[in-house]
Amino acid sequence: MNNIDFLQNAEISLLNDKLRNSLKNTTNRFRSARAGAVSEVENWQSLRDTARNIKKETISELDNYLLQLEQSVRDAGGEVHWARDAEEAAYIITKLASVNGVKTVVKSKSMATEEIELNKAFERSGIRSIETDLGEYVLQLSEDKPSHIIAPAIHKTKDEISELFSVKFGIPRHDEPEILTAIARNKLRNEFLQSDMGVSGVNFAVAETGTIVIVENEGNARMSTTVPKIHVALMGIEKIIPKFEHLSVFLSLLARSATGQKSSTYVSFISGPRRENEIDGPEQFHLVLLDNGRTNILASEETRESLYCIRCGACLNICPVYRQVGGHTYGWVYSGPIGAVITPQLLGIEKAHQLPYASSLCGACKDVCPVKIDFPKVLLELRKNIKENSTLQHDIHERIEGFSFRVWKYIMKHPSLYRLLNRIAYYVQKPLSGKGYLSRLPYPLSAWTEDRDFPVIARKQFREIWREKKEDHE
């Protein structure tokens, strides 16, 4: 994978007015729904604290809890597979499909499967895989990628979907969302019935019981995990929680933070495959545990809290940067503040060194985060790591910037020099400052003056005014 060029991607997104309109509309809707749902819960703040503490404890003992989970899943009759990276996870899952003679796979929405590019892997193995979440289905038909954790097709307009269905299915254009949904539902119903394997993600995995929990609103995940004879669930290793009772905390936080619902429409609790005497459920249940860079995050005490994330998407909806540029700009599976934080850590900081700068550090994300991830703190830590990474500092801009800050430091440590330079700068800018502001400045401030004016240096510094005032009094 090439390095992510966030800035270049942003240039394209910023020109797309349709995209920016749908981003604003959808994130506004999510935000107000969330705010309403949160205000109904009296102890919301303490619920967040509880969740954070559980996550903190779990992540610090992750190895033990994973072993416990492995045992509980096996006790429930399931199989557990460990995948070091994306390639290994894709290999495990496609192998499971091919040894079982699977021809068609139905998939429910899962960001982890995006991480390992599972659909491509199935395609290479000659296996059909169908996305069954409505948004993901639209994206698969249009050979596109998700741009939001919970609203994957947020960047698509109704018009585009209506056109897509008309072209793909050879039907007249329909503009009513209900009809478009019914068309997709009808197509997908047949896929469920034909499929031999269902692949899902995991919202939570309970270590003590071996139960995986999946939340959704369309029922497609319930279908994908119950109709086919094999169910494969893929989870990032951080999705684990120790006890079943902890779900009362996390399910409440997740639904409210994500969509502003009290509870998702469907919450499935799956403990192993169908047992004897049970009439439905799959014959085989496989849980694939995915590392793919997560243990690197675990190793860094400063940024470890990035693993507390429960993928609700609230930080995307509140982020003023995401709001302007959308998810694809972030160049990989995860976007918004959580993407800016985990993508550089999962892929390696060299590949995504612009992302930690894709934030004004306004902190709106940390206030909505259900597990209180301190995003500004983690972003600042990653920025520090970038500046200390010598391979990233060869670029001419980086060198100029590093040099400028060394000069800046020297000036700020010497108040008389600071004062002198202020006077020199004042007289240098004076001929240009007739309007009371500066409209054109050299690099790097040219980036500022491209779209806005820059203030002029005042005739007298505050300290000068202060000195005169004191002298007057004496």
Add this chain to the structure above:
Amino acid sequence: MNSANIFISCLVDNFFPEVGVSMVNVLEKLGIGIKFNNEQTCCGQPAFNTGYQSDARDVAKKLLDTYRDSDDPIVCPSGSCTAMIKVFYRDLFKNDPEYRKIADEVASNIYEFTDFLVNKLQVVDVGAEYRGKVTYHSSCHLLRELRLEKEPRKLIDSVKGIEFVEMDMHDACCGFGGTFSIKMPHISKSMLEEKMKCTIESGAETLVSTDMGCLMNINGYISRNNLKIKTMHIAQLLDSKK
């Protein structure tokens, strides 16, 4: 309380000294004797936010040395600089026990201007008068690092003659973000455009805020686009007489 030290942020010192003067006027009117230490320069935030923590630390140490022996409270006309000292110095000096201790002492003694008035002095009416329709932009650091939400509003509400209107998304970032505004200027500009749209739609003639970082960004847009909106630092509003 009869005396206070002030920390004049580098933006105010170099570009907007009138804001510092207004802050001093308001405090002196309340009977506070003001001290200003010439050794002060910058809190170190520009370097810290960009990732140059060691450079930031050196500048921060200079600031801490300037104020370490201050018995008087320190007042600063910026939520952002105050947050740097009160909140982020903790991280900056986590591996330096000596300066971490000094940072904690200074942090407990420094106040953002509106915090100082409302919570330390328990004053909301400073006797200011201003005619006009005013709206307020919440600076991110003031709101989400220092948790000062009501304080500026109480002060604004107490200004005689004022008509206050809340703008939509008053708590959304204006797009400044320090070096963010020159590292990602086009995204920053889009954020600023949205902020200005909300300001215009509020119908206010005057936009008030607590931070010259935000206001320098906003002013840059106003003058470039010839908008008829006036901006004021809250110290200037509180220093107004009709």
